[in-house]
Amino acid sequence: MTNALEVHDLRASIGDLQILKGFDLVVPFGEVHAIMGPNGSGKSTFSHVLMGKSDYEASGSAKVAGVEVMGLSVDERARAGLFQAFQYPTEIPGVTLDELTHEMALSNPDDTGFDQRIAETSERLSMDPFRTRSINLGLSGGEKKRSEMYLLGVADPRVAILDEIDSGLDIDAVRQVAAMVEDLRDPQIGVVIITHYSRILRYINADKVHVMVAGRIVESGGPEVADTLEAGGYADYQIAAASAS
């Protein structure tokens, strides 16, 4: 059976700096996975390399709903069903969220569900005041994350990578985001949450928690992995990773 996401031996570097060093991950449809890892371990790089950002020299395989996306352009990957919620969403002065969602709909002429998803997600996240403002411009950290969740709802992807979607959110907003992720859970989509906090995992039943250290996944398990990390930090993994390389 096809998985939502299959990543095999993903490697990425910038100049001499190797960031991803053989990254493997499989997310079946209908599952929500979490990736946790220390600062600088390459979590965002994984997300960007999967999306096709051109800064990196990348190799390996990544399949979105069975389609190999390595070698595709960024927009082709998006249209293949990949969605990235950015850790640091880019500000686009002078372009409103409504204009963007309109363009998203134009880019996917076969998908007739945009209007409905725009209406529903907007209502759910109370996006009305933000839709006619410039994308991410002058938004608070939490509002930017909300805007990313809105675009996720509008895009209706097959794979969603949520890079620190819970950072900077107040308690209620974390619950709201978590509830939305739980609602996303569907046989049509696989979700990856990159997070530093086990807090959000209290509201989401992650099927798997992966620990990423120094450019690769070093441990995968159930939700209990997050509790172990919460108690002991990354020190043991980092020592192991250092002696392995």
Place this chain on the structure above:
Amino acid sequence: MTTSPALGQRDASWMAARRAEAASKVPALSMPSTREEIWRYLDLDFDPRLDAFAEAPGPAMAADAIVTGWKGEVISIVDGFATDASLPLVTETSEDELLTKETDLFVAAYMAFSPGAVVLSGDRLATPVLIDVQSTGSNTTFPGVHIDVPAGSDASVVVRMRSASDEGSVVVPRLTSVVGDNARLNLSVVQDWNYATRSFARAIVTLGRDAGLTLAEAGIGGLLSRLHLDVDFVGNGSYAKIYGAYFGEDDQTLDYRYFMNHIGTNTRCDMFLKGAVEDDALSVFTGLIRIEETGQKTESFQTNRNLILSSGASAQSVPNLEILANDVKCGHGSSVGPLDENQRYYLMSRGLTPDRADQLQVRGFFEQVVSHIPDDVVADWVRARIIAKYVTAQREGRV
């Protein structure tokens, strides 16, 4: 439609005298030198044919979207002549006030050959006015507009400039305005010459006490289009917001020389210009904030941002400050660079092709200034023209 009489026929005696004097000076004046800072960066190696001035208007151009979409009064100035002969022309007093500080070839030629500026004042400014300035042939033309905003009143004027002849023409437009105490002028200037026209526009706005100016300029056309603007903040408490959007392609040169002269106390100015150039186009912005000794408590800011869309294009951005008072706030910012990679990446990650992503980015770049054009029809027209230039260049692989 009434036709205006030929140049000179309606001249008051003072006008005839001045015209004769200026005309006698013109032959001795040569083209300005690009060694002078104010003419720097330009290619002035062409014959301005200033004595080939239009002696009568040619056939007027057809109405277009801006004219038909306009709800108020439309005044046409064809080859320098107001087509409505009943319009008042400039008088000696109003003109004298605004005689410029400089006498270069183009100023002298304007004095010598202009049929006289159309004067807008009083009741004529009660509703928004569109001035349709046309250059129809290959003659050199000297259109003039003077806007006299009475104290305490509000005026809204759009000046749009266009040309018809492919043979090339030179236009020397002149726009002056006195904004009375506690009055407001909302002025939009849409420069849409064809690519054979060279234009040397001079504009001077004088602000009275607590008077306000909002100026939105869009520079789209012209082989060489220059706008030399002075805003004189004479009255205490006067203020201005100045927005500019320009887009050059092909061999166009778009040249802006903006001088903000803060003379009264407590005056305020925000200037924000954004431009893009592609192909071999050149844009020039030189801005000066000058604060006189009397200009205490001035707050004045200028920002100029430029997008370079192809490798052969270039933008000069030179903001300057000259501050003689000690209790002021001012600042300037300027940038020249390509489209933003992160914005392109973000938009593409939402499924937009690189071309659509860049179109959106270009549109957004200009939106921050175009959104300040008060008339929606004019604003939409400017938006459409700018994006059409860019999309055509994308399609032809020029950007």
